[in-house]
Amino acid sequence: MTQTTELLCEVRGQVGFITLNRPKALNALSLGMVRGLLAQLLAWRDDPAVLAVAIRGSHKEGVFGHFCAGGDIRFLHQTVQAGSPQIEDFFTEEYTLNHVIFTYPKPYIAFMDGVVMGGGMGISQGASLRIVTEKSKLAMPEALIGLFPDVGGGYFLARCPGRVGEWLGLAGESLAASEAIAFGWADAYLPAAEQAGLWEALATQSFADSAAVQAFAASRTQPQGPEAVRDTSAIDRVFALPTVQAIIDTLEADTSSASSAWAQHTAAALRKRSPLLLHVILEQIRRARSMTMAEDLRMERDLVRNCFFLRPGQSETMEGIRALAIDKDQTPRWNPARIEEVTEDAWRAFFVSPWPAHSHPLVALKD
Incomplete structure (x- = not known):
């Protein structure tokens, strides 16, 4: 098991498991987390013993609860004020990470519970299975801080149905589970209380290949969330x-x-x-x-x-x-x-x- 204070990575059975472990900051991504995620995903990509990857967040009382609230904006402010080159490193490496996830050759299963915003969207939108719960709150709110929806936001906003992408990008509105699925930001719904059971099953089941992991995880989910979807x-x-x-x-x-x-x-x-x-x-x-x-x-x-x-x-x-x-x-x-x-x-x-x-x-x- 690889463990830092902000990132927990381990292989159990045939699946690599990642837990974002910065709960006091709603798992906002630091440069160290970006680097750790990228290194781990590249290693597992080339490891034949790892058939798939699953990723979740943590909260102050345990796991799940919140996925990731975005990038560490205080860090960005500090690095610019200090004239640090780490501001350049952060975005180059974060966007490289986003691309690795979008092009990952193995199933990458994102448990998108709780807050999923900004950088959290960047490390989940490229997943092969994006799972939301009744507690999920998805958004690209960068316009609030004078930024644009980055981490591939242009790409996945542009692929929302109709002009929903322009609305979400400009207004920064958040989506619950049903609309996240309907508008292309998620694939499936799972009650929050059932996340731990699926996570554990992925670690203990035996799978013939990567496709079997994906199929098993998808079979445990539902195609729609509990809320109504607005007329667009x-x-x-x-x-x-x-x-x-x-x-x-x-x-x-x-x-x-x-x-x-x-x-x-x-x-x-x-x-x-x-x-x-x-x-x-x-x-x-x-x-x-x-x-x-x-x-x-x-x-x-x-x-x-x-x-x-x-x-x-x-x-x-x-x-x-x-x-x-x-x-x-x-x-x-x-x-x-x-x-x-x-x-x-x-x-x-x-x-x-x-x-x-x-x-x-x-x-x-x-x-």
Whole structure:
């Protein structure tokens, strides 16, 4: 058994088991966790004795409970302030990890209980079986901190049905089990109380091959969750509009239709996000519709570099993290302050790569 304070890895029977073990931070990913996960998955990928991998989170009273709340944003803020190169290491290595999971040749089974957000989505969306429970809460809320939905978010948001991806990426709304399955973020439902039984069964059963592990795990789950799934017709209509301005104008003008309560709630949420990053996010998701996972991650690596360093002293991401997690005043000072003030040149600059193609830090990724 390989064990650190933040990551527990062991092989039991024919399956490799990973437990994220940073419960006080809702298992937010540190650089050490990213490196440990990547090293372990590469080792098990080439180990014929390991037929599959299962991954879960932990909470303060034991295992399961929460999967992963994202990346460690306080660490990111500190490294930028200190001028540490670890900010670059973190994203290059995290996105490499995401790609390894999306292209993993063996079953990778994610127990997505509790909070699953941001970086937690990045280490679960590529799973061969994504299991949610009645306690699951899935989201890509990066717009709240002046960031974009990274870790492959462009790729998997762009592949949600209709225009659900634009809505989830811009508004940062969370999904429970039924909608996570319906909108393509999960594959199956399992009551939370049954997770431990399936986890133990994977360790004690005998399997003929990797496909048998996948089939067994899937057979213990249900195809739908317990909650209702919303009608997405209003989402599809509004979030298909060509610009952020058109989306917000339409939402704010909707005061009398059956969807007006949703429209006003959504408009208010968008008004709290970074206006500049809303434009970046909309373009990111729409570009990603025609990209492979590797191409999307390279684009996102460009974007994240530009989020922190394109405008020295004016990083929307640093300001968003400050307001949410450092000073906790919940009043980010966005620049520009309003959606109406964002110019096309300003958001398009984020998509200019800082590197020539042959020297890109993710040049080696292949789908």
